[in-house]
Amino acid sequence: MYKIIIDSCGELTEELKKDGHFVNVPLELEIDGYHIVDDETFDQLDFIKRVEESPVGPKSACPSPERYMKEFEGDYDDIFVVTLSSKLSGSYNSAILAKNLYEDENGTEKNIYVVNSRSASIGQTVIGMKIQEFEEQGMPFDEIVKKIEEYTDSINTFFVLETLETLRKAGRLSNVKAFIANTLNIKPVMGSTDEGSIQQLGQGRGMKKALAKMVDCIAEVTPDSENRRIAISQCNCPERAEYVKKLLEEKLNFKEIIIVPTAGVSTMYANNGGIVVAG
Numbered sequence: 001m002y003k004i005i006i007d008s009c010g011e012l013t014e015e016l017k018k019d020g021h022f023v024n025v026p027l028e029l030e031i032d033g034y035h036i037v038d039d040e041t042f043d044q045l046d047f048i049k050r051v052e053e054s055p056v057g058p059k060s061a062c063p064s065p066e067r068y069m070k071e072f073e074g075d076y077d078d079i080f081v082v083t084l085s086s087k088l089s090g091s092y093n094s095a096i097l098a099k100n101l102y103e104d105e106n107g108t109e110k111n112i113y114v115v116n117s118r119s120a121s122i123g124q125t126v127i128g129m130k131i132q133e134f135e136e137q138g139m140p141f142d143e144i145v146k147k148i149e150e151y152t153d154s155i156n157t158f159f160v161l162e163t164l165e166t167l168r169k170a171g172r173l174s175n176v177k178a179f180i181a182n183t184l185n186i187k188p189v190m191g192s193t194d195e196g197s198i199q200q201l202g203q204g205r206g207m208k209k210a211l212a213k214m215v216d217c218i219a220e221v222t223p224d225s226e227n228r229r230i231a232i233s234q235c236n237c238p239e240r241a242e243y244v245k246k247l248l249e250e251k252l253n254f255k256e257i258i259i260v261p262t263a264g265v266s267t268m269y270a271n272n273g274g275i276v277v278a279g
Helices: 014-019 044-053 065-072 091-106 122-136 141-154 165-169 207-220 238-251 264-270
Strands: 002-007 022-025 028-031 034-037 059-061 078-083 111-116 157-160 186-192 198-205 229-234 256-261 275-278
Touching (some): 002 065, 014 122, 028 264, 065 091, 091 111, 122 141, 238 275
Parallel strands (some): 078 111, 229 256
Antiparallel strands (some): 157 186, 186 198
């Protein structure tokens, strides 16, 4: 028996929610004193409205070690935890502490491994799906750990947002120019670094040109697309996600392309109209 725990920055498809091996551990959001749990009760449109009306911007809090430890209970031999990048959140450190505390109290009969995705959102999801592939092949735990670290190293995450205000307010744009020429409708193409922080990769005038530029960036770093799964997470813009899928299909031949809506934490950073792609 195995279990794959993904903090709620990583969206689960409807199939994964019903699969039985996957579970989200929720982060919590706060905006102007209003607290939100990032679980199935999350109301995306209400949250987007609150963010747009807030002069300060939202904040998030990572799951506690105790919350992770609760998910370690049960008849599981292998347990994997996939967290958003340690450069962006304390979720990874909280999960590591949970693992250490659980093993101190219960011994090491269960195999528990915490994966620092060095990504976020749908990047975490594709890592979880790859773990399942290895588990279903009957691969030993130690070999899965080795292969999933190699896979994580190979993942690239990209995004194009309508606005970078939430990221700026949260201090996540230290490597990016603070001023974006909004008056010229310039949309930056952003991506993850090898360490899991954020960098600017390019830009386009208008959303469509920026999305096309993003797909060009994906093509440059994906030589083996026919053997890879890629995923798109969209914040209240399903048509835009379908447009990106079409661009990807025209440029590359991926094994699978999946689309999911952003959950709470990803909605907080992506904002209305944001697109995240990882694979």
